[in-house]
Amino acid sequence: MTEPTSSLEVERKYDVDDDTPLPDWSALPGVDSVGEAETRPLDAAYFDTDDLALARAGVALRRRTGGPDAGWHLKGALIDGGRTELHWPLAETADLPADVLEAVQGYSTAPLEPLARIENARTAYALRAADGGVVAEFADDHVHATDLRAGTVRTWREWEIELSSAAPVDVDGFFAAVERAVRAAGARDAASASKLARALGR
Secondary structure, eight states, rough: OOOEEEEEEEEEEEETEEEEEOOOOSSTTTTOOEEEOEEEEEEEEEEETOHHHHTTOEEEEEEEEEEETOOEEOOOOOOOTTTEEEEOOOOSSSHHHHHHHHHHTOOOOOOOOEEEEEEEEEEEEEEOOOTSSSSEEEEEEEEEEEETTEEEEEEEEEEEEEETTTTOOOOOHHHHHHHHHHHHHOOOEOOOSSSSHHHHTO
């Protein structure tokens, strides 16, 4: 049995237009420099039961290739501004691994089927403290999403900023500064709580 790694995801999301300029991060507390742009082509398949038991529980299951965290991800419900994410490495085949299936059965034992495919051209930037630690990661995402049941394709651009290993103690103050920076650049509230929700028109 392969034990998953676990992490707490704390992030903020914003919608932007195709021509929106990148934010100025110079006023972010604890951020001394911005790393070089890192291009990541991401491709994720999302799965759920026929009656969307995972979605109703606020949970998402995906198999993603590309980027530093390629693998199977089970993202928990949003609690106090964060989500617990379990991660398993990719197997030799695209079949659902038994370990992942066992974790999903805590929500439903019904068969899983492909729900959506989300292709994302991501450009990521590390926001670093003076000692080089990563305070947060900023992602500029150009998303191409397909609702596999309805056959609907949706495209959009969004920004994500996620706390990292050197996250500040004053999280609220940090995200307040993020809010000011992204609003000044032209960002607006995200239309959906997640990429999957938006792919499904929610």
